[in-house]
Amino acid sequence: MADCRYQISQCAYIKLVLHALKHASSSVNGLLVGRLVEGGGGGGSPTVQISDSVPLFHSQIGILPYLELALIQVEEHFASDGLGVVGYYHANERQDDTELSGAAKKISDHIFRYFPQAALLLLDSKKLEGLPKGKGRDPVLQLFTRDSSKSWRSAGSGGSSLLTTKETSANIVLLDYISTEKWNEVVDFDDHLDDISKDWLNPNLFK
Numbered sequence: 001m002a003d004c005r006y007q008i009s010q011c012a013y014i015k016l017v018l019h020a021l022k023h024a025s026s027s028v029n030g031l032l033v034g035r036l037v038e039g040g041g042g043g044g045s046p047t048v049q050i051s052d053s054v055p056l057f058h059s060q061i062g063i064l065p066y067l068e069l070a071l072i073q074v075e076e077h078f079a080s081d082g083l084g085v086v087g088y089y090h091a092n093e094r095q096d097d098t099e100l101s102g103a104a105k106k107i108s109d110h111i112f113r114y115f116p117q118a119a120l121l122l123l124d125s126k127k128l129e130g131l132p133k134g135k136g137r138d139p140v141l142q143l144f145t146r147d148s149s150k151s152w153r154s155a156g157s158g159g160s161s162l163l164t165t166k167e168t169s170a171n172i173v174l175l176d177y178i179s180t181e182k183w184n185e186v187v188d189f190d191d192h193l194d195d196i197s198k199d200w201l202n203p204n205l206f207k
Helices: 010-022 064-079 102-114 125-133 170-179 189-194
Strands: 005-008 028-037 047-057 084-091 119-123 141-146 152-154 163-165
Touching: 010 028, 010 047, 010 084, 010 119, 010 170, 028 064, 028 102, 047 064, 047 084, 047 189, 064 084, 064 189, 084 102, 102 119, 102 141, 125 170
Parallel strands: 005 047, 005 163, 084 119
Antiparallel strands: 028 047, 028 084, 119 141, 141 152
Protein backbone atom coordinates (compact mmCIF):
# COMPACT_ATOMS: atom_id res chain seq x y z
CA MET A 1 0.00 0.00 0.00
CA ALA A 2 1.55 3.28 -1.10
CA ASP A 3 0.29 5.28 1.88
CA CYS A 4 1.44 2.75 4.49
CA ARG A 5 4.71 2.90 6.40
CA TYR A 6 6.73 0.02 7.78
CA GLN A 7 8.82 -0.11 10.94
CA ILE A 8 10.89 -3.16 11.84
CA SER A 9 12.19 -3.89 15.33
CA GLN A 10 15.87 -4.49 15.98
CA CYS A 11 15.16 -8.08 17.00
CA ALA A 12 13.22 -8.92 13.83
CA TYR A 13 15.75 -7.14 11.61
CA ILE A 14 18.88 -8.73 13.03
CA LYS A 15 17.39 -12.22 13.16
CA LEU A 16 16.45 -12.27 9.48
CA VAL A 17 19.87 -10.96 8.40
CA LEU A 18 21.65 -13.55 10.55
CA HIS A 19 19.43 -16.25 9.03
CA ALA A 20 20.56 -15.23 5.56
CA LEU A 21 24.22 -15.15 6.62
CA LYS A 22 24.04 -18.64 8.15
CA HIS A 23 22.98 -20.06 4.78
CA ALA A 24 24.87 -17.66 2.56
CA SER A 25 25.03 -20.12 -0.37
CA SER A 26 21.29 -20.84 -0.35
CA SER A 27 18.07 -18.93 -0.70
CA VAL A 28 16.37 -18.42 2.66
CA ASN A 29 12.99 -17.11 3.69
CA GLY A 30 10.85 -16.32 6.69
CA LEU A 31 7.75 -14.63 8.04
CA LEU A 32 7.33 -11.16 9.48
CA VAL A 33 5.13 -10.87 12.56
CA GLY A 34 3.51 -7.72 13.89
CA ARG A 35 0.40 -5.54 13.70
CA LEU A 36 -1.11 -2.64 11.79
CA VAL A 37 -1.35 0.59 13.79
CA GLU A 38 -3.86 3.00 12.31
CA GLY A 39 -2.80 6.65 12.18
CA GLY A 40 0.82 5.85 13.00
CA GLY A 41 3.80 7.38 11.25
CA GLY A 42 4.14 10.82 9.74
CA GLY A 43 1.07 12.53 8.33
CA GLY A 44 -1.32 10.13 9.99
CA SER A 45 -0.35 7.22 7.73
CA PRO A 46 -1.01 3.72 9.06
CA THR A 47 2.11 1.87 10.13
CA VAL A 48 2.86 -1.83 9.95
CA GLN A 49 4.94 -2.51 13.04
CA ILE A 50 7.09 -5.61 12.49
CA SER A 51 7.99 -6.87 15.95
CA ASP A 52 9.50 -10.24 15.13
CA SER A 53 10.70 -12.43 12.29
CA VAL A 54 10.46 -16.20 12.05
CA PRO A 55 13.17 -17.98 10.00
CA LEU A 56 11.50 -20.62 7.84
CA PHE A 57 13.52 -22.46 5.26
CA HIS A 58 16.89 -22.80 3.57
CA SER A 59 16.19 -26.00 1.62
CA GLN A 60 12.40 -26.44 1.53
CA ILE A 61 11.48 -23.07 0.01
CA GLY A 62 8.25 -23.17 -1.94
CA ILE A 63 7.08 -26.58 -0.70
CA LEU A 64 3.44 -25.87 0.14
CA PRO A 65 2.74 -28.44 2.90
CA TYR A 66 5.73 -27.28 4.94
CA LEU A 67 4.79 -23.64 4.42
CA GLU A 68 1.21 -24.23 5.52
CA LEU A 69 2.40 -26.08 8.63
CA ALA A 70 4.73 -23.22 9.51
CA LEU A 71 2.03 -20.58 8.95
CA ILE A 72 -0.42 -22.40 11.22
CA GLN A 73 2.12 -22.74 14.02
CA VAL A 74 3.30 -19.13 13.74
CA GLU A 75 -0.25 -17.73 13.73
CA GLU A 76 -1.27 -19.88 16.71
CA HIS A 77 1.77 -18.88 18.74
CA PHE A 78 1.56 -15.13 18.23
CA ALA A 79 -2.23 -14.73 18.25
CA SER A 80 -2.34 -14.56 22.07
CA ASP A 81 -0.17 -11.43 21.89
CA GLY A 82 -2.46 -9.80 19.37
CA LEU A 83 0.07 -10.29 16.59
CA GLY A 84 -0.18 -11.89 13.18
CA VAL A 85 1.76 -12.49 9.98
CA VAL A 86 2.25 -9.11 8.28
CA GLY A 87 4.80 -10.00 5.63
CA TYR A 88 7.56 -12.15 4.27
CA TYR A 89 11.33 -11.89 3.87
CA HIS A 90 13.59 -13.49 1.32
CA ALA A 91 17.29 -13.65 0.50
CA ASN A 92 18.40 -14.91 -2.90
CA GLU A 93 21.01 -17.60 -3.41
CA ARG A 94 23.25 -15.29 -5.44
CA GLN A 95 24.32 -12.14 -3.65
CA ASP A 96 24.15 -10.08 -6.85
CA ASP A 97 20.58 -11.21 -7.54
CA THR A 98 18.17 -8.38 -6.71
CA GLU A 99 15.12 -9.84 -8.46
CA LEU A 100 12.11 -11.31 -6.71
CA SER A 101 11.81 -15.04 -7.29
CA GLY A 102 8.58 -16.72 -8.27
CA ALA A 103 8.47 -18.43 -4.87
CA ALA A 104 8.84 -15.10 -3.05
CA LYS A 105 5.98 -13.57 -5.01
CA LYS A 106 3.73 -16.61 -4.61
CA ILE A 107 4.19 -16.83 -0.84
CA SER A 108 3.74 -13.08 -0.46
CA ASP A 109 0.58 -13.22 -2.58
CA HIS A 110 -0.81 -15.77 -0.14
CA ILE A 111 -0.07 -13.50 2.82
CA PHE A 112 -1.50 -10.48 0.97
CA ARG A 113 -4.89 -12.19 0.70
CA TYR A 114 -5.17 -12.14 4.48
CA PHE A 115 -3.23 -8.93 5.17
CA PRO A 116 -3.47 -6.37 2.32
CA GLN A 117 -0.70 -4.16 3.77
CA ALA A 118 1.79 -7.05 3.64
CA ALA A 119 5.48 -6.23 3.27
CA LEU A 120 7.90 -8.22 1.16
CA LEU A 121 11.49 -7.62 2.26
CA LEU A 122 14.42 -8.68 0.08
CA LEU A 123 17.92 -8.71 1.55
CA ASP A 124 20.18 -6.17 -0.19
CA SER A 125 23.63 -7.80 -0.14
CA LYS A 126 25.38 -4.68 -1.46
CA LYS A 127 24.07 -2.62 1.45
CA LEU A 128 25.06 -5.39 3.86
CA GLU A 129 28.59 -5.40 2.50
CA GLY A 130 28.73 -1.63 2.93
CA LEU A 131 27.90 -1.70 6.64
CA PRO A 132 31.46 -2.24 7.91
CA LYS A 133 32.42 0.90 6.00
CA GLY A 134 29.95 2.87 8.05
CA LYS A 135 27.52 3.63 5.26
CA GLY A 136 24.37 4.82 6.96
CA ARG A 137 21.78 3.52 9.38
CA ASP A 138 19.24 2.38 6.79
CA PRO A 139 18.00 -1.22 6.80
CA VAL A 140 19.92 -3.51 4.43
CA LEU A 141 16.59 -4.48 2.90
CA GLN A 142 14.55 -3.70 -0.17
CA LEU A 143 10.84 -3.14 0.50
CA PHE A 144 8.23 -4.35 -1.97
CA THR A 145 4.48 -3.76 -1.64
CA ARG A 146 1.51 -4.47 -3.85
CA ASP A 147 -2.05 -3.37 -4.42
CA SER A 148 -4.96 -4.58 -6.50
CA SER A 149 -2.68 -4.63 -9.56
CA LYS A 150 -1.31 -7.98 -8.31
CA SER A 151 2.25 -6.82 -8.96
CA TRP A 152 4.91 -6.42 -6.29
CA ARG A 153 6.64 -3.08 -6.73
CA SER A 154 9.77 -1.74 -5.14
CA ALA A 155 9.09 0.98 -2.60
CA GLY A 156 12.71 2.05 -2.68
CA SER A 157 15.81 0.66 -0.99
CA GLY A 158 16.39 0.67 2.74
CA GLY A 159 16.89 4.41 2.52
CA SER A 160 13.24 4.91 1.70
CA SER A 161 11.31 6.62 4.48
CA LEU A 162 8.64 3.94 4.01
CA LEU A 163 10.86 1.39 5.79
CA THR A 164 12.73 2.22 8.98
CA THR A 165 14.20 0.38 11.92
CA LYS A 166 12.60 1.02 15.28
CA GLU A 167 16.02 1.46 16.94
CA THR A 168 18.48 3.80 15.21
CA SER A 169 21.44 1.74 16.44
CA ALA A 170 20.21 -1.48 14.82
CA ASN A 171 23.03 -1.67 12.28
CA ILE A 172 25.67 -1.13 14.96
CA VAL A 173 24.25 -4.02 16.97
CA LEU A 174 23.98 -6.11 13.79
CA LEU A 175 27.68 -5.60 13.06
CA ASP A 176 28.54 -6.74 16.57
CA TYR A 177 26.56 -9.95 16.08
CA ILE A 178 28.18 -10.50 12.69
CA SER A 179 31.68 -10.07 14.15
CA THR A 180 30.95 -12.77 16.73
CA GLU A 181 29.39 -15.09 14.13
CA LYS A 182 26.12 -15.10 16.00
CA TRP A 183 24.41 -16.46 12.90
CA ASN A 184 25.55 -19.96 13.88
CA GLU A 185 22.90 -19.95 16.63
CA VAL A 186 19.91 -19.18 14.38
CA VAL A 187 17.37 -22.01 14.13
CA ASP A 188 14.86 -22.06 11.29
CA PHE A 189 11.82 -24.23 10.60
CA ASP A 190 13.93 -26.51 8.41
CA ASP A 191 16.17 -27.23 11.40
CA HIS A 192 13.11 -27.88 13.56
CA LEU A 193 11.70 -30.39 11.07
CA ASP A 194 15.02 -32.26 11.18
CA ASP A 195 15.23 -32.12 14.99
CA ILE A 196 12.11 -31.09 16.93
CA SER A 197 14.23 -30.20 19.97
CA LYS A 198 15.47 -27.15 18.03
CA ASP A 199 13.20 -24.16 18.71
CA TRP A 200 12.28 -22.09 15.64
CA LEU A 201 11.31 -19.23 17.97
CA ASN A 202 14.99 -18.70 18.85
CA PRO A 203 14.22 -17.65 22.45
CA ASN A 204 17.88 -17.48 23.47
CA LEU A 205 19.31 -15.82 20.38
CA PHE A 206 19.67 -12.39 21.98
CA LYS A 207 20.55 -13.50 25.51
